[in-house]
Amino acid sequence: MNRLKNDVPYGTLDLMILKTLERGPLHGFGLARRIEQVSENLVKLNQGSVYPALLRLQQHGWITAKWGVSETNRRAKFYSLTRAGRKQLRSEIENWERTASLMARFLATEP
């Protein structure tokens, strides 16, 4: 099922980014590719859209950015989770799981 490229709401993209960065710092391109991979290419987002999202997350203080060198010896900006970011991630996951189980129960009830 191919969802439209612009279909990913901000909230979801933010959460995906936070989760993806849990394992370690990534640069913008790497982050976008990882998200595509993890969702097994079911989600095709415009890769560029991570950048505004990254800025927003920075504004909230959940990630920080630092210029570094990529695997291919290129100068790139790397983003990593902050402690507040990890906390935020945990609470967001909780929220999702609660919502998901609620919906599951609701949808499972017989009319």
Add this chain to the structure above:
Amino acid sequence: MLRRWLHKLVALFRRRRLDEELDEEIRAHLEMATEENLRQGMGPREARLAARRSFGGVDQVKEHHRDVRRFRWLDDLAQNGRLALRSLLKDLGFAAVVILTLAVAIGANTAIFSVTDGVLRRPLSYPDEDRIVTVRAQTRPETGGGGTSFSDRGFWHFVNNNRSFYIFAVYFTQSAPFTLTGDGDPLEVYAAALTASAFDLLGVLPQRGRLPTAEEDLPGATQVILLSDGLWRGRYGSDSAIIGRTLTVNGLPFEVIGVMPAGYDFPNPDIDVWSPLVLDRASENFSGHYIEGLGKRAAGSTVESEIVDAEGLISRFGEAGYPEEWLTGGFDGSAKVTPLKETIVGDSRQPLLILLGTVGFVLMIACSNVANLMLVRAEGRTRESAVRLALGSGRRRLIQQQMIESALLALIGGAAGVLLAFLGTRLLVSLAPASIPRLGEIGIRGSTLLFTTGLSVSVGLLFGLLPALRSSSAKSLAVLRDGGRGSTVGRERHRVRSALVVTQVALALVLLVGSGLMVRSFQELRTVDPGFQAGGLLTFGLRPLRTKYEGVEGIARLYDRLIEQLETVPGVLVAGGITILPLTGGRGYQTRLIEDFPLADGEFPPVFHIRRATPGYFAAMGVSVVEGRTFNQDDHNLRLGSIVISNSLKQKYWPEVSALGKRISGATVVGVVGDVHDSGLDTEVDEFIYHPMLDSVGGGVVAMTMVVRTEVDPVSIVPETRRLIGELDADLPITDVRSMSEVVGDSLSRTIFTMSLLTLAAAMALFLGSVGIYGVISYIVSQRTSEIGVRLALGADSTKVRRMSLMQGMRLALAGVVIGLLAAAAMGRLLTSLLYGVSSFDPVTFVGGSLIFLAVAAFAAVIPALRASRIPPAVALQST
């Protein structure tokens, strides 16, 4: 949220750097994506394209990024602001006029409002002051009618028997100042005497020391005084040991028991010394009325009950031992109870209210001008707005842009207005005559500024918003269709504008007439012959210490010697002295009995203005001699009991015969002199009786104002004069050194002030009104340009075209003038008390004002008309 906000704030300052960083990031991203694609086997070109495609729109990302980064509304505002600024700069004339108008409206209004407000509405500084009233017994009109003060017996009668006053007290303002000596140059200070109960009534405690006690009101108690804050600081250097110190006042020792707080100004701001008022309970004095009554209302009683109570008491003054003649001949049985505030500011209220009305008018004119201008502008953009709406611009955005323009104008105009308000207030206070009370307390109040700024700015915004709303409505699309001609929106607006202009003209005319009346009045005043020669005359006041000289004879000798010395000064022609100088507001009258006209039963003795004069006075003042002679040395040295009377007195009692030799209260008339305007140039001359320095019944003179006639500039002899006086008596203070011309000018100062302000307002109104007319005609012409073009092309006479436009303007002006004249006639009464020699319906002023306005209006209407007739027909036809 705060964190985000801060982040955005910081981002404001690092805009370019952040843009560059993003660029670099995106570049890196694309290159890395391309590399990966290459690795996957795509060709170089394909790899690049694919990378680009999966990235998405670069510009969109950048803009999105920027959106997240900044305060959106701020950027929008900045952008709109810039647009607004640009469009205003294109129409600089319009912008300048609106800003100027707003600035004047706010500035002038606030300044004058502050002055009025400061004097009229600021509360006095006494606790429960709205319960404090002054009480006077109303006298019969023949004796002056202002109500009279109490006598000792009257006071006690009141105190013992009143019901509605919680405290009843009296006070007395010393008409002559006290002289303080020691601790520096001799200084004259004004003093008031209050009973202990008066101090209690006012309820203000001294900042140091204490108030007098009731015992100190009794005769024989130690003499004590309280000082004002100003005196304590100025003369005694805020000495903390001032309490208990003994000062020499009028040569006598007084102990200082307290210092009143700063700003305490009962009964008037000039008072620097207060002392207890000593009243003897056993006093037989019921005829000398000199003490003012002061009452504080008991909680629960009203002004009406006070009046009834007071009247009842006064009518029973007989019980207090008043003789019948006083009761029937003098009092008319009613009481005058006035709240304290009115007593103090009463005099200035009316002219200030006129000023307030004036400024209100100017404000209205200015605001309607602003409104008009805004409407014009909106009118001119109807098409532009319609086009933009049709092209899909959001309605809200359009309104927002126009609003920002109005807001920008309002803001700048408002700021300019506030600045003008501060400067204007400072200017007004410095120019105002000192007679306006409590001038020093005046400053701009925040609430005043807020009110005027709020009002003017709201008008600007309102008239910016309304047309904006209108022009962006669906109707405006119709504008596009019929090419901008005859839309109903336009016609309605035209009616509003015409109405505004007519109102402006009416208001401006009222102001013009008002100021014209004042100017004429002033001119009349200046032609009044004061009865003396004001030029080349120096005046100054002297008050010798009674204790230093052996009685009044010693003082008379002092004056003699002084005058002798003065006349030796080069440039001095003749010198003299008088107890009260004309036009200085001094009052000195007493009753006299004229031998030839004995009093009938129950008749009240006539009152005359009494003065004492040295021999040289009349010559120095340049008063004409009608009959007989003026004084010589013998008159006072030998106490001959001679008097000189004024012509009006002679004409009243002895119109056919000579007045010489007639006897008045034991004195003999030796001369008749010309009338002198004493209370004011605009009032009737009074009847004067002049006594020499010493008279036959033992009376004499203490304080005098010297008049010195000089050939040279009067001020130039001042230093020499001071030296002479210092030699004669080192303890003699010299006060009020002024040339007589200054004295005359000062007496006119209130008239001049009112007149200047009205004229200024009228000038502003005239200017604004003509701008209004110009605007309307311009607009009409511009609307009709195509029509005019057609007419001209068809061979119409250009003069005819001009006349048409002119007529339209004149019609508006005429309507305004008629309404204005009616309004001016109705309001003329307000000015009556300020006018002299000019009726408030003075035809010359009314007609003149109308003509001036019509002329100005014609001029304002002709200019656009001229321009219209010069437009080449081809251009006119094109501009649809």
